[in-house]
Amino acid sequence: MSPLKKNAPRLTRVVGALAEATGMREAKLNELVRIGDSGLLAEVLRITGDRATLQVFEETMGVALEEPLTREGLPLAVELGPGLLGSVIDGIGRPLTELAVRSGDFLLPGADAPTIDRARRFAFTPTISEGATIGPGDVVGTVVERGAFEHRILVPPDRQGVIAKLFAGERTVEEPIAELTDGSTLFLTHRWPVRRPRPIAARLDASRPFLTGQRVFDFLFPIAEGGTVAVPGGFGTGKTVIEQSLAKYAEADVVVYIGCGERGNEMAEVLHEFGRLKDPRTGRAVLDRTVLVVNTSNMPVAARESSIYLGLTIAEYFRDQGYRAAVMADSLSRWAEALREIGSRLQEMPGEEGYPTYLASRAAKLHERAGRVRCLGAGNREGSVTLISAVSPPGGDFSEPVTQACLRVAGALWALDPALAHQRQFPAVDWHTSYSLYSEAMGAAFDASCDPGWSKARATIVELLQRDGELREVASVVGPEALEDPDRLLLQASAIIREIVLGQSAYDVNDAYSPPAKTYRLARVSLELFEAGKAALKKGATYGELDLSGARRALAMMRDAPAVDFEARANDVTARITGLWRGASS
Numbered sequence: 001m002s003p004l005k006k007n008a009p010r011l012t013r014v015v016g017a018l019a020e021a022t023g024m025r026e027a028k029l030n031e032l033v034r035i036g037d038s039g040l041l042a043e044v045l046r047i048t049g050d051r052a053t054l055q056v057f058e059e060t061m062g063v064a065l066e067e068p069l070t071r072e073g074l075p076l077a078v079e080l081g082p083g084l085l086g087s088v089i090d091g092i093g094r095p096l097t098e099l100a101v102r103s104g105d106f107l108l109p110g111a112d113a114p115t116i117d118r119a120r121r122f123a124f125t126p127t128i129s130e131g132a133t134i135g136p137g138d139v140v141g142t143v144v145e146r147g148a149f150e151h152r153i154l155v156p157p158d159r160q161g162v163i164a165k166l167f168a169g170e171r172t173v174e175e176p177i178a179e180l181t182d183g184s185t186l187f188l189t190h191r192w193p194v195r196r197p198r199p200i201a202a203r204l205d206a207s208r209p210f211l212t213g214q215r216v217f218d219f220l221f222p223i224a225e226g227g228t229v230a231v232p233g234g235f236g237t238g239k240t241v242i243e244q245s246l247a248k249y250a251e252a253d254v255v256v257y258i259g260c261g262e263r264g265n266e267m268a269e270v271l272h273e274f275g276r277l278k279d280p281r282t283g284r285a286v287l288d289r290t291v292l293v294v295n296t297s298n299m300p301v302a303a304r305e306s307s308i309y310l311g312l313t314i315a316e317y318f319r320d321q322g323y324r325a326a327v328m329a330d331s332l333s334r335w336a337e338a339l340r341e342i343g344s345r346l347q348e349m350p351g352e353e354g355y356p357t358y359l360a361s362r363a364a365k366l367h368e369r370a371g372r373v374r375c376l377g378a379g380n381r382e383g384s385v386t387l388i389s390a391v392s393p394p395g396g397d398f399s400e401p402v403t404q405a406c407l408r409v410a411g412a413l414w415a416l417d418p419a420l421a422h423q424r425q426f427p428a429v430d431w432h433t434s435y436s437l438y439s440e441a442m443g444a445a446f447d448a449s450c451d452p453g454w455s456k457a458r459a460t461i462v463e464l465l466q467r468d469g470e471l472r473e474v475a476s477v478v479g480p481e482a483l484e485d486p487d488r489l490l491l492q493a494s495a496i497i498r499e500i501v502l503g504q505s506a507y508d509v510n511d512a513y514s515p516p517a518k519t520y521r522l523a524r525v526s527l528e529l530f531e532a533g534k535a536a537l538k539k540g541a542t543y544g545e546l547d548l549s550g551a552r553r554a555l556a557m558m559r560d561a562p563a564v565d566f567e568a569r570a571n572d573v574t575a576r577i578t579g580l581w582r583g584a585s586s
C-alpha cells in the first residue's frame with residue numbers, strides 16, 4: 001500500500017453499506033468519495049470534526065481498512081443528454097448493458113463507465129445563430145434520436161452568455177457544440193445533482209388528463225398530467241403489471257421506468273418486451289421513449305435509494321425540453337426500506353416501524369418533483385413530470401408508514417385488493433377505497449375532448465357500484481333471491497360493468513390499451529343495457545324473464561375486438577339489448 005500523508009482521507013470502518021473515514025475535515029455533505037484502488041463510489045452522509053460517515057453505493061465486501069479515499073468535491077450527479085433514451089442505467093448512472101458486455105453479468109466493484117457512450121456520435125443541428133445571447137434552459141439546437149425523437153439540447157440551468165461559435169454536425173459528447181465569447185464551451189450533455197430539483201420558470205395547474213389507456217383509471221380515477229398517484233397493493237395484486245402497462249401505453253413522450261429493489265427478471269422482461277412492442281400512437285418501439293433505471297433486489301441498497309432521485313432528475317430534464325415525462329417507480333417501499341437500513345446503521349432515532357422520522361418529509365419532497373411547469377428558457381415551453389408509484393405494504397396493510405406517507409402527498413390512490421386479484425378481476429383496483437383528487441377537473445376535460453356524456457356516465461357508474469356494494473352485503477345475508485327485481489338487475493348490471501368496463505387484461509392484444517373513445521363506448525353501452533332492463537321491468541317483465549347473458553357475451557366480444565371490428569360488435573350488442581325481453585314486442 002502506498003504511504004499515506006498523516007491527515008489524508010482514509011477508511012476506518014465498514015458496516016454493510018456504511019463506512020467511516022478520517023481526514024475528512026474539508027469534506028462537504030453529500031460529496032462523492034472514491035474508495036481505494038478499485039474506486040468504489042460513496043457519498044458523505046455525516047461529518048463530525050475530522051470524521052465522516054459514508055454511504056457506499058456498491059458492494060463493500062473485500063474493502064480493506066486504511067484504504068485511501070479520493071474526494072470528488074461534487075455530489076452525486078447524472079449526465080443528461082442524447083443517448084439516454086433506450087438505455088439501461090443503475091442507481092448511480094452507470095450504463096448496465098455496456099458494463100455487462102465488458103465484465104459479465106456481475107458488476108466488478110468500482111466498475112465505471114460514463115452514462116453516455118464517449119464514442120457515439122450525434123448529429124447536432126443548431127437552432128440559434130452565432131452572436132445570440134443565451135440563458136439558462138434555452139434550446140441551442142437539436143439531435144434526432146432513435147429515428148424520430150427530437151432531443152432538444154439545453155443550456156444548463158446555471159449557464160449563460162453569448163455564442164461566439166457553433167459546431168454543427170456529428171459530435172461526440174466530449175466535443176463542444178458551442179463556444180461562448182467568454183471562452184467557455186457548451187456540450188451535448190451536462191450534469192445535474194440528482195438530489196436537487198431542476199429549476200423551472202413557473203408551476204402550472206394540473207388541467208389535462210394523463211391518459212393511461214386503462215379504463216378503470218381513465219374513467220373512474222383519472223390523474224392529471226403532472227399529477228402523482230400511489231399504487232399500494234400486497235404481493236401479486238398487479239402493481240408491476242400496472243406500472244408496465246402504463247409505461248407501454250400511457251400518453252407520455254418519455255417514460256423513466258425505475259425498477260427499485262424488485263425482481264431482476266422483471267426488468268429483463270421489460271427490456272425485451274419494450275424493444276419489440278410498438279407505441280400505439282407513434283408506431284415506434286416503446287423502448288425508444290423509455291429510460292430504464294435498474295436497482296433490483298440483488299443490487300446494493302444505497303444505490304436503490306439514489307435510483308429514485310436519479311430517475312426523477314432524468315424525467316425533469318425531458319420535462320425541461322418541453323415534453324411530457326412520466327416516472328414509473330416500482331417500488332417506493334424499497335426506497336423507504338433503503339432509508340430505514342441506512343438510518344438504523346447511522347443509529348438515528350427510529351420513528352414508526354423503524355423508519356427514520358424524516359420518511360414523510362422525504363416522501364413529500366420526492367412527490368413535489370412531479371408537476372406541470374413552464375420551462376426555464378426562451379420559447380414558452382411547457383412540460384410535465386407525472387409520478388406513478390407502486391407501494392408494497394407488508395401483508396397488504398395500508399396503515400403502515402410508507403403507504404401513509406405516500407397517501408398524504410399523492411393526488412390519487414389506486415388501491416389494489418388481493419380479493420379482486422384472487423377473483424382475477426384485473427386491474428385489481430378497489431373502487432370503494434380508491435380516489436383521485438383530479439377526477440372532477442379531468443371529467444370536465446374528457447367531456448370536452450371525448451364525449452359530453454363522459455362525466456355523467458362516470459357519475460352513474462360510481463353510484464351504481466356504490467349501490468352494488470350495499471346490495472351485495474344485504475344479499476350475503478338474505479340471499480339474492482330475496483332482493484326485489486330492480487335490485488337483482490342492478491347486481492347483474494354491476495357485475496357486467498365490473499367485467500367489461502373495469503376489467504382489462506394486460507395480455508389481450510386488442511384490449512391491453514383502451515383509448516378514451518373505446519372506454520366511453522363500453523361504459524355507455526353497458527349503461528344502455530342496464531337502462532333497457534329497467535325499462536322492461538317497468539313494462540311488466542320479471543327479473544327471471546330478462547336475458548342479459550347474450551348481451552353480456554356480445555359486450556365481451558366488443559371489448560376484445562380488433563379496432564376494425566369494433567363498430568360491428570357494438571351493433572351486435574345493441575341488437576342483443578333490444579332482444580333483452582321477449583315480452584317487449586308482444
Ligand SMILES: Nc1ncnc2c1ncn2[C@@H]1O[C@H](COP(=O)(O)OP(=O)(O)O)[C@@H](O)[C@H]1O
Nearest residue numbers: 235236237238239240241426427504505506507
Ligand atoms: N391487468 C392484468 N391483466 C391480466 N393479469 C394481470 C393483470 N394484472 C395482474 N395480473 C396477474 O397478476 C400477476 C401478479 O402481478 P404483479 O404485477 O407481478 O403483482 P405485484 O407487482 O403487485 O406483486 C401477474 O403475473 C398476472 O398474472
Ligand SMILES: [Mg+2]
Nearest residue numbers: 239240241262
Ligand atoms: Mg411487483
